[in-house]
Amino acid sequence: MFLLVTSAIIVFLSLLIYLFYASYYIGSGVYLKAQCKLPVKEKTVFLSFDDGPSAYTTGVLDVLKRHNAKAIFFLIGENAEKNPEFVRVIVAEGHEIGNHSFCHKGTFPLMSSKQIAEDIKHCNQTLTDITGKTPNLFRPPFGVTNPLISSGLKKTGIPFKTIGWDVRSFDTMGGENAKIVDRITNQIEPGSIILLHDRMEFSAELLELLLTRLENEGWTIGVPKFEE
Numbered sequence: 001m002f003l004l005v006t007s008a009i010i011v012f013l014s015l016l017i018y019l020f021y022a023s024y025y026i027g028s029g030v031y032l033k034a035q036c037k038l039p040v041k042e043k044t045v046f047l048s049f050d051d052g053p054s055a056y057t058t059g060v061l062d063v064l065k066r067h068n069a070k071a072i073f074f075l076i077g078e079n080a081e082k083n084p085e086f087v088r089v090i091v092a093e094g095h096e097i098g099n100h101s102f103c104h105k106g107t108f109p110l111m112s113s114k115q116i117a118e119d120i121k122h123c124n125q126t127l128t129d130i131t132g133k134t135p136n137l138f139r140p141p142f143g144v145t146n147p148l149i150s151s152g153l154k155k156t157g158i159p160f161k162t163i164g165w166d167v168r169s170f171d172t173m174g175g176e177n178a179k180i181v182d183r184i185t186n187q188i189e190p191g192s193i194i195l196l197h198d199r200m201e202f203s204a205e206l207l208e209l210l211l212t213r214l215e216n217e218g219w220t221i222g223v224p225k226f227e228e
């Protein structure tokens with residue numbers, strides 16, 4: 001009896017861990033296939049910024065320009081609507097943009113697939129109205145994937161490609177910039193996609209430190225293109 005109960009508990013816990021991994025680890029590919037790296041062999045990495053545009057986006061853009069680096073910005077529709085001029089500058093400076101939902105609410109992964117589809121379409125329409133281009137790249141809020149999001153994405157009718165990352169900087173948690181840069185450089189491999197955010201006061205300063213370090217270590221920043 002004891003053995004049976006123990007085994008049942010182990011099976012149950014393993015299932016929970018698996019479900020957590022499937023939902024919260026974007027690279028798992030369980031519910032949604034996400035591209036988390038780019039196929040390059042040389043010392044090239046790719047930069048992605050989530051949650052903008054914000055008041056700190058222009059600072060980030062200045063650093064990118066100074067280092068002649070391109071990035072992809074996964075924009076929140078609501079923020080884009082508030083700061084359309086920042087979106088236009090991102091595109092004008094040759095960066096890629098993608099859809100990061102309209103509302104980016106904590107409850108997003110729990111909304112119905114119909115609501116999820118509406119939200120994603122709302123974000124895409126907002127970005128299309130601002131830039132004249134229709135994004136086809138999507139990154140789910142918080143990197144969470146589940147059956148509702150996967151079904152919602154299909155219901156949009158837009159042929160989205162989901163883009164994840166393989167290097168999480170945890171920049172939003174703050175701390176010393178040098179430590180964040182260490183965390184990133186310890187994980188990178190050729191083709192890595194680094195997850196960053198352009199919504200913190202220190203975002204530009206952190207990026208400056210990161211790019212200087214990457215350049216000193218012989219890395220180049222690739223242009224993030226996600227063709228089929």
Ligand SMILES: [Zn+2]
Nearest residue numbers: 050051141142
């Ligand atoms: Zn986000």
